[in-house]
Amino acid sequence: MANALPLEGIRMANFGWVWAGPVLGQALAFLGAEVYKVESYTRVDMTRTLPPFGGDGVRDPNRSLSNHACWAGNGSVSLNLRKPEAVELALELVATCDVAAENFGPGVMENFGLGYAKLCEVKPDIVMFSMPAAGLYGPLRDIRTYGLGLTGTTGLDSLVGYLDGPPIPMEQAFSDPFNGILGGFAVLAALNYRDRTGKGQHIDYSQQEAVMQMIGPAFMDYTMNGRSAGPLGNRHPLAAAAPxxxxxCAGDDRxxxxxxxxxxxxxxxxxxxxxxxxxxxxxxxxxxxxxxxxxxxxxxxxxxxxxxxxxxxxxxxxxxxxxxxxVLNVADLLDDPHYRARGTFIEVRHPLGFEETIYGAYVKTSRTEAKVRPGPSIGQDNEHVFKELLGMSDERYAQLVEEKVIF
Amino acid sequence: MPDGALEGIEVVELGQMVSAPYCAKLFSDFGADVVKVEAPESGDLARRWGPFPGDEPHPEKSGLFHFLNTNKRGITLDVSTGAGHEVLLQLLARADVLIENNPPAQMRNLGLDYATLEQVNPNLVMVSITPYGQTGPCSDWKGYDLNAFHFSGASHRYCGRPGEAPLEHGTFAADFYGAAAAATWGLAVTLGRERVGGGQQVDVSCAEAIAATFVGAQNIGAYAQGGVFETRTGVGMPFCAPATILPCKDGHVWALAIEPGQWKGLVEVMGNPEWAQVEMFEDMFVRGQNPDIIYPLVQEWTLQHGKFEIMERCQAVGCPVTAVLTVEEAIEHPHLRERGYIVELEHPELGRVASLGPPFKLPESPGGPREPAPLLGQHNDHIYGDRLGMSADERARLRADGII
Structure with a gap:
């Protein structure tokens, strides 16, 4: 195994929240990038409040097990972006970064004073990655969705269900981790372009359009034959195989x-x-x-x-x-010999002092070993980032913590 | 036209159907030079799968093949022959990336496993996408998208009615998901070759990618700690309400009103019905515990209105309700037209035919389909002649032997 990782030396400020944005940071972090989630106790991310909690089960935004799995790999700094000093610090951090990412609605970063133009002032070749529901422009630009309902706008949900029946919802946002992972490709492509030309850019990643790629086969049937398919059951999408x-099978729900x-x-x-x-x-x-x-x-x-x-x-x-x-259930996943052999799920010790099971490298690389860090506590990297990276004095740091700028 | 973001990266694709071709398409649509290798005569299986215009099978008219292979150059090569194998190694000796989705045993038998290819080109990144991956007890199982998806836990946990069969996600969901993971990890490894000292194999199991990042993400910590797990309910989000797909006058909508402001907005749009004024219904969890009351009442209203009207009125009051669009409605929506997401290409056999634009926009280095998928062997002369420097005689001999 090589000591270095493929993306070592790449740094990213991750303003992404909930699921898709943090999964993007995770993908790049597993591959060696240095990623800092920017978040705050003033508005704790909803996913941090989801039970169950690790260790003794105390309700604590730093102990949500599902949050840890989804965010593992990201570091965390805490900044209360309602305060101008915090926005300044965020810009200072961005100035040291290759990438800044976010998955708010269009305009939210501008309202924080962290829009693309502003980021370019402190870092002219920054790659900014924006992942709103339906892109940065167009009639549906301001649409509000959860990941669940987002797939409704792609046509994909209309294909899920029992044959000739109504659409059946996928009960979790398939689009979130898919977009987080594919978003990594967008960022890396833009970094490659920057390395060749010196130019950064603002990536417009529409979650709707990315998910719609998956209906490509059904789209072709529509565009060539005018057919709009309905729920497929488990049948082959192109009716090319039977059974x-x-x-x-024998047993309960097997x-x-x-x-x-x-x-x-x-x-x-x-x-x-x-x-x-x-x-x-x-x-x-x-x-x-x-x-x-x-x-x-x-x-x-x-x-x-x-x-x-x-x-x-x-x-x-x-x-x-x-x-x-x-057809595996959740319990099977953890115990399955195949997933055991591939180290799909791993037990890690969280710095807060408990063991937890998260997923590790979901892709295997033969020469390098993914760097999997447990899910971050809010602001766990504050001292490193503000003092070491940005050169802040101890006094100033203490003052900003006191004033709840760093919070 | 500005350069593509991945200009200069040479990719060889030895793939069929969905996963490897889609992964390689992400590279080709953003400017990489992708050479797709197909078996002489038969070609990629997707050519036989359709959909075809008028349902008439034709190897150059498959919609699936057209969609998945834009901007690539196509050559034919029988890699199971000694001469064909040698030609492939010549291509790989100079390539940056190989993207493939063949069974691991087949690649070993063909002498195309990573250990062999690494000798030929230590800088080669080999991206292998299979249902189960290169290692582990199931790695030699035969499998398709359907098997991989159901092996991920996604269907048992999240898709289908209790007591009825778990459901696939309506498309080649596992293949697309695996392809996305392969593209990101494959590109990272390609760009990081200098840092780590050479190429490597990127081993993607479509089932594992979903099992880890989708199902495991939300469930595995809780199961490992508490020993209990949940299964599908047939309802979008069972712990609160409304949060599921409901029928409306002309189809279906995602009725989602969870947070207090969202629920207030929905109630207002429904015309403040008396039943919704009950105080306990202000709590999303209480609503979730009373689905038999809430859903029929909300549905009574949705059934009287169209999906676009419902979406528009709910969105206007901050309620994240969306229409469940059919494929036609999604494609024809003005939003996608205005964003240029539907593109048209000129294809020698299909004529003018539409495709989908790239999954994301890179304004400085735009991507997306520009050239249609290659005809079978369309670029043989160019690749074998210009790139590998084979003489016309050599090419003719290989053709006569059925190798190209």
Missing amino acids: HGVFP WISIAVADEGEWQGLVAAMDDPEWTRAAEFTGPEERVRNIQELHERLAEWTAGFDDRELTEHLQSRGVAAAP
């Missing part, structure tokens, strides 16, 4: 996913089922017939899977070359 679904995309896999499935007579019926003879009669096919298959243990059946089907996998 393609989730089937019940399921298996099975996808068959070609004739070889179908023969494997038939063999795995011990060649039942129904598979030879005319309606299942070829891929087209199976896609056409998928409803009946799925009913037959569900009758067969229902008695089996999901993992045993997975092994059995895999041995016949069939793409099958258990």
